Amino acid sequence: xxxxxxxxxxxxxxxxxxxxxxxxxxxxxxxxxxxxxxxxxxxxxxxxxxxxxxxxxxxxxxxxxxxxxxxxxxxxxxxxxxxxxxxxxxxxxxxxxxxxxxxxxxxxxxxxxxx
Amino acid sequence: xxxxxxxxxxxxxxxxxxxxxxxxxxxxxxxxxxxxxxxxxxxxxxxxxxxxxxxxxxxxxxxxxxxxxxxxxxxxxxxxxxxxxxxxxxxxxxxxxxxxxxxxxxxxxx
Numbered sequence: 001x002x003x004x005x006x007x008x009x010x011x012x013x014x015x016x017x018x019x020x021x022x023x024x025x026x027x028x029x030x031x032x033x034x035x036x037x038x039x040x041x042x043x044x045x046x047x048x049x050x051x052x053x054x055x056x057x058x059x060x061x062x063x064x065x066x067x068x069x070x071x072x073x074x075x076x077x078x079x080x081x082x083x084x085x086x087x088x089x090x091x092x093x094x095x096x097x098x099x100x101x102x103x104x105x106x107x108x109x110x111x112x113x114x115x
Numbered sequence: 116x117x118x119x120x121x122x123x124x125x126x127x128x129x130x131x132x133x134x135x136x137x138x139x140x141x142x143x144x145x146x147x148x149x150x151x152x153x154x155x156x157x158x159x160x161x162x163x164x165x166x167x168x169x170x171x172x173x174x175x176x177x178x179x180x181x182x183x184x185x186x187x188x189x190x191x192x193x194x195x196x197x198x199x200x201x202x203x204x205x206x207x208x209x210x211x212x213x214x215x216x217x218x219x220x221x222x223x224x225x
Contacts, residue, residue, distance in 0.1 A: 004157070031211060042121075042203055042215040043158070056212075091157050098211045101146055101165070106157025 002026075004107035006092050012113045013082055021077045021110045025094030032075050033093045033104065034067060043091065049075060050098050082114045118142055119206055119216035127222045131193050136219045138204035139186045144214075145207050147180055147187045152201040152218075194223045 005024040013019050025032050030051055035043040045059045049069040060066070064082075069075040079086055089109040095102040119140045128134055138147065146165045150158035162171050164180035164187060171178045175198075177190040191198055201220050205213040 035215075040201065040218065040220060042119075042217040043205075043213075045212065045214070048212065093157070095211060100207060100211060101163055102211050103160055103163075104211070104213070106159070108156050 004092055004094050004105050006090075006107035006110050008110060009108065010111045010113075012115065014115055015084060016081055018078065018080045019082055019112065021079075021090050021112070023075045023077070023092030023094075023107060025073065025075070025092070026105055027073075029094035029096055029105075030072065031095045031098045031102070032069060033095075034075070034077050035091045035093065036061075037089045037091055037109070039088075046077070046090075048098070079112075082112075084114050087112055087114045118214050119204055121202075121204055121216035121219050123219060124217065125220050125222075127224065128194055130195055130223055130225050132223075134191050134194055134221070136189045136191075136202055136204075136221075137186070138188065138216050140206060141185065142206065142208075143184050145184075147184070148205045148207065148213065149178055149187070149189055150203040150205065152203060158201075158203055191221075194221075196223045196225050199223050 007022045032049040034046040037043050047067050052069050064080045067077045091109045093104040093106045095104050122137045148163045149161045152158040162178045167182045167184045169180045175192045179188050201218045203218045204216045
């Protein structure tokens with residue numbers, strides 16, 4: 001597609017439920033990144049993929065968070081047993097590669113609200 | 116722990132005024148990027164500075180990378196309401212991993 005697409009754009013869930021967030025990167029981009037942004041704040045790195053592989057998962061806040069990428073394209077970020085502190089905007093970005101200074105293109109994010 | 120500190124956090128000015136936003140760290144970065152983010156959208160890259168002491172200009176925006184590659188500044192001349200938004204700096208180290216600052220929220224009033 002023309003840009004990074006994320007769905008849903010908004011998600012309201014109850015505490016304890018599982019949620020799945022989807023990211024469709026720019027076609028041909030091998031690198032994909034997930035970030036989390038609390039209200040009006042900077043971005044917190046969660047995980048990145050080079051192809052289907054996630055070399056560094058240390059940014060995931062807890063073992064309730066997991067992510068996968070299949071076919072070198074679409075990625076899903078899953079949060080199990082959601083907590084209120086998980087409420088944030090989850091942003092996905094892609095780039096042509098993980099080479100230094102490759103430009104990142106961000107999606108518009110998924111606003112997650114845990115009640 | 117915030118590796119990149121941005122200041123000020125909030126800035127409200129009148130159209131036509133000048134402003135400077137600062138991004139400071141105790142860490143050295145291979146490059147530093149500045150992004151602008153509008154409500155409901157993802158950040159959009161404005162510029163990447165790579166060399167210590169480098170200065171880049173983008174119309175009314177001037178970006179500078181510190182000599183030691185630990186800090187950067189963004190200066191806006193004659194701010195306009197269209198400049199309103201959240202400005203984020205991000206430092207790059209290994210590979211393409213970015214560490215973001217906390218952001219500066221700028222409001223320019225007509």
